[in-house]
Amino acid sequence: MEVLNVKVEKETKEKIERLVKARGYKNKSEALRTMIEEHFEEHPELFAEEEMEELLREAGRISDADFDELAARIFRGRKTAEELVREERERA
Amino acid sequence: MKQFYMDSNVYISGLKPDDPFHSDSKAIVRALERDEIRAETSVLTILEVASVSGRVYAAKKGMKSEKERKVFIVRSLRRLAGLKTKFINISGDTHLSIRGIEATLPSVFNEAVLLSLRSRLKTLDLIHLAAAKHAKQVNAELNALVTGDKDFLSNKKELSEIVKMPVFSPREYVDGLGIES
Numbered sequence: 001m002e003v004l005n006v007k008v009e010k011e012t013k014e015k016i017e018r019l020v021k022a023r024g025y026k027n028k029s030e031a032l033r034t035m036i037e038e039h040f041e042e043h044p045e046l047f048a049e050e051e052m053e054e055l056l057r058e059a060g061r062i063s064d065a066d067f068d069e070l071a072a073r074i075f076r077g078r079k080t081a082e083e084l085v086r087e088e089r090e091r092a
Numbered sequence: 093m094k095q096f097y098m099d100s101n102v103y104i105s106g107l108k109p110d111d112p113f114h115s116d117s118k119a120i121v122r123a124l125e126r127d128e129i130r131a132e133t134s135v136l137t138i139l140e141v142a143s144v145s146g147r148v149y150a151a152k153k154g155m156k157s158e159k160e161r162k163v164f165i166v167r168s169l170r171r172l173a174g175l176k177t178k179f180i181n182i183s184g185d186t187h188l189s190i191r192g193i194e195a196t197l198p199s200v201f202n203e204a205v206l207l208s209l210r211s212r213l214k215t216l217d218l219i220h221l222a223a224a225k226h227a228k229q230v231n232a233e234l235n236a237l238v239t240g241d242k243d244f245l246s247n248k249k250e251l252s253e254i255v256k257m258p259v260f261s262p263r264e265y266v267d268g269l270g271i272e273s
Contacts, residue, residue: 051162052166055162055163055166056166056170058159058163058166059163059166059167059170060170062163062167064171064174067167067168067171068107068171070164071107071108071164071168071171072107072108072109073152074145074148074149074152074153074164075104075107075108075111075148076108076109076110077110077148077152080105080108080111080112080113080240081101081102081104081105081107081108081111081113081117081240082101082105082113082240082241082242084101084104084144084147084148085099085100085101085104085140085144085241086101086241086242087144088140088143088144088147088216089140089214089215089216089217090214
């Protein structure tokens with residue numbers, strides 16, 4: 001594990017200490033670790049921009065012709081385009 | 093230059109070689125790429141294209157390729173954007189007051205509520221219809237609503253009167269343009 005040195009207000013430190021007792025954490029470090037991980041899980045949008053940049057880079061490597069070929073394979077099937085879109089409209 | 097309102101299913105049909113409207117939708121896509129015609133559509137189309145692309149990809153490839161599925165969605169949206177499509181958003185809020193119902197709602201919803209009084213279309217269809225009506229009001233050059241949707245096509249007359257432009261299937265539109273499918 002990595003070590004972080006974080007300065008917080010006295011009031012915040014006291015709140016963390018209260019949570020350690022109330023929730024049965026081993027120490028302040030475990031309490032903060034758990035809370036930070038929970039926050040990241042609850043807020044995936046914090047990293048959405050970063051992920052979108054990566055996806056755009058990957059997508060940019062596919063030419064229109066290659067995409068059309070891939071899309072033709074993916075969309076091929078018994079349902080029509082109208083039915084695929086209609087399903088979305090009826091699911092909403 | 094001819095300008096039209098494009099339903100989401102026209103774009104998807106252009107990508108789907110076994111679709112009944114594929115050759116016509118593909119002809120529309122090619123005409124858009126050559127800048128011979130221009131398309132406008134609701135911002136809802138972005139969501140529908142993303143959702144259909146992701147869902148169909150997952151059904152075909154399974155969930156093991158989650159990263160590839162996301163790349164496919166983004167690439168599908170980039171392909172749509174590459175057609176220089178203008179995305180219509182009816183911005184702002186509108187106050188709705190109907191004896192006891194007092195609500196402030198996005199203007200597109202308000203327009204859709206009003207259209208529900210004139211049409212029996214489903215909720216998201218009404219939002220497309222509201223966007224098409226708004227697009228025509230803003231851009232008088234818009235001269236067709238092109239869709240493969242069965243409900244729209246079976247109510248052409250009624251819907252044409254609402255959006256103040258004819259409602260065509262991709263085939264009818266391509267025939268009217270005089271381009272080869």
